[in-house]
Amino acid sequence: MTDFSCSYPDREAVLVGYLYDDIEPSERVAFETHVTVCLACRAELAEMREVRTSLAHWTAPAPRSHQSPVTSHQSSVAWWQSVPVWAQVAAAMLVLGVSASIANLDIRYDRGHGLNVTTGWSRPAVQPAPQTPPADAAPWRAELTAMREQLQTEMRAQTASVRAANTSPAPVAQAAAMDAEVLRRVGALIDQSEKKQEQQLALHLVQLQKDLSAQRTGDVRRTNQLLQNVMNTYGDEIAKQQRQINYLLPAAVPASQQR
Amino acid sequence: MTWSDEELVTRSIGGDAESFNQLVLRWERPIYALAYRTLGREEDARDVCQETFLRAYRALSGFRGQAKFSSWLYRIALNLCRDWVRRQRRTPVVQLPEDVDVMELAAAREPTEAIEDVVARHDLTRAVERAMAKLPEEQRTAIILKEYHGLTFQEIADLAGCPLSTVKTRLYQGLAVLRRELGKSDQ
Numbered sequence: 001m002t003d004f005s006c007s008y009p010d011r012e013a014v015l016v017g018y019l020y021d022d023i024e025p026s027e028r029v030a031f032e033t034h035v036t037v038c039l040a041c042r043a044e045l046a047e048m049r050e051v052r053t054s055l056a057h058w059t060a061p062a063p064r065s066h067q068s069p070v071t072s073h074q075s076s077v078a079w080w081q082s083v084p085v086w087a088q089v090a091a092a093m094l095v096l097g098v099s100a101s102i103a104n105l106d107i108r109y110d111r112g113h114g115l116n117v118t119t120g121w122s123r124p125a126v127q128p129a130p131q132t133p134p135a136d137a138a139p140w141r142a143e144l145t146a147m148r149e150q151l152q153t154e155m156r157a158q159t160a161s162v163r164a165a166n167t168s169p170a171p172v173a174q175a176a177a178m179d180a181e182v183l184r185r186v187g188a189l190i191d192q193s194e195k196k197q198e199q200q201l202a203l204h205l206v207q208l209q210k211d212l213s214a215q216r217t218g219d220v221r222r223t224n225q226l227l228q229n230v231m232n233t234y235g236d237e238i239a240k241q242q243r244q245i246n247y248l249l250p251a252a253v254p255a256s257q258q259r
Numbered sequence: 260m261t262w263s264d265e266e267l268v269t270r271s272i273g274g275d276a277e278s279f280n281q282l283v284l285r286w287e288r289p290i291y292a293l294a295y296r297t298l299g300r301e302e303d304a305r306d307v308c309q310e311t312f313l314r315a316y317r318a319l320s321g322f323r324g325q326a327k328f329s330s331w332l333y334r335i336a337l338n339l340c341r342d343w344v345r346r347q348r349r350t351p352v353v354q355l356p357e358d359v360d361v362m363e364l365a366a367a368r369e370p371t372e373a374i375e376d377v378v379a380r381h382d383l384t385r386a387v388e389r390a391m392a393k394l395p396e397e398q399r400t401a402i403i404l405k406e407y408h409g410l411t412f413q414e415i416a417d418l419a420g421c422p423l424s425t426v427k428t429r430l431y432q433g434l435a436v437l438r439r440e441l442g443k444s445d446q
Contacts, residue, residue: 013427016434020405022412051438055406057380058387060292061301063308205374 004044008034015041019048264328272320279319283312286329289408290336296403297340299392307343311336326417333408334418337400344396390440398433401426 008014008031017023018031035041262270262281270278290311295304314335315322322331391399397419404410404418416426 012431013424016427016431017412019434020412020430047438048434051434051441052406054383054387054441055402055437057383058296058391059384060295060304060407063287063291063305064301202374206378209374209378 004040006040307339386444398429401429402433
């Protein structure tokens with residue numbers, strides 16, 4: 001391990017401050033001057049910088065949900081906004097019709113006119129014109145006719161409003177929104193598919209790399225084994241020959257030279 | 260127009276929920292990253308992050324502005340992390356996210372990046388995580404706040420409730436441990 005011994009005053013604090021550039025300017029200048037002459041501080045600073053470079057590789061994953069804790073408890077989307085537009089229109093029509101029927105409901109009965117039931121917003125307009133009933137007609141017949149006419153008028157008005165609602169741009173917008181939704185889903189599916197394929201490719205690549213690495217390691221091991229065997233074999237052979245030479249050499253050297 | 264944190268806080272206290280949502284969007288990622296690096300698990304980090312903002316929202320009227328809003332938020336998150344670790348009765352284990360593996364990393368690589376580089380980068384990340392997990396809590400927190408969140412020594416000291424010199428010592432000692440541990444993994 002590198003020896004970082006140095007007697008610079010308050011060295012650790014100054015070194016860390018200098019490393020993170022969180023230091024008084026005067027201290028920085030003084031330490032910079034010191035570093036130019038102090039090998040230990042220079043070496044430690046370099047190693048600390050390497051550590052910081054390594055630390056930069058540690059990235060945190062992004063949070064998956066960007067939902068606010070406030071909106072998660074207090075939904076910003078009203079529940080009725082999730083109901084389809086056509087259902088909202090139908091419900092509104094129903095409520096309107098019932099309200100219109102009930103709002104001006106008027107039931108009367110007297111001896112002169114008998115039972116009289118009227119509904120609708122514009123009672124005076126749809127009030128049947130006073131007719132002189134035939135002498136032989138029952139009094140309820142005229143009332144029945146008036147009621148029938150009134151009901152027909154209201155039904156025509158209802159039919160017209162429904163037609164108007166059907167021809168309004170709401171269904172068109174709804175269809176466009178559905179198309180956009182379908183397109184978005186298809187897009188998401190394609191993205192998922194592409195990501196999956198890419199992952200599979202990466203998987204194959206990594207597997208291939210592992211296989212190659214394993215193959216290479218095996219080859220190296222076998223080669224080493226082979227070399228070892230060769231060395232052992234030839235080593236034995238060489239040692240044997242050496243022994244023979246040593247055995248033969250004294251006999252071959254003349255006695256005069258031995259002396 | 261971009262509001263400052265403190266302006267958004269004032270508006271939130273006045274009842275504007277959208278202002279608080281903006282604060283959440285602005286600080287969600289740093290708080291989540293802090294919790295993740297401290298606890299080491301994605302789902303724990305998510306829970307702590309959410310709890311941090313909930314607590315901040317409830318205590319917003321008590322925020323007097325003596326410190327920066329971010330420092331206040333960091334303090335809540337760090338306290339929650341500390342409680343979390345104590346409640347779980349375990350030291351934080353820094354590990355790879357559950358659903359991330361080398362294949363996924365490889366799939367997410369840059370188009371020009373070779374597979375060997377991706378694997379090397381992944382190995383280095385693992386080494387850093389292992390080394391960080393060996394640090395005592397105070398040193399790890401100091402390094403996380405300085406290295407990844409850019410807080411000043413004084414801000415860290417205020418958050419940790421300790422003298423400035425202690426923060427510097429913790430950083431120095433923490434970095435020294437990391438240097439040793441990362442040196443081991445190189446061999």
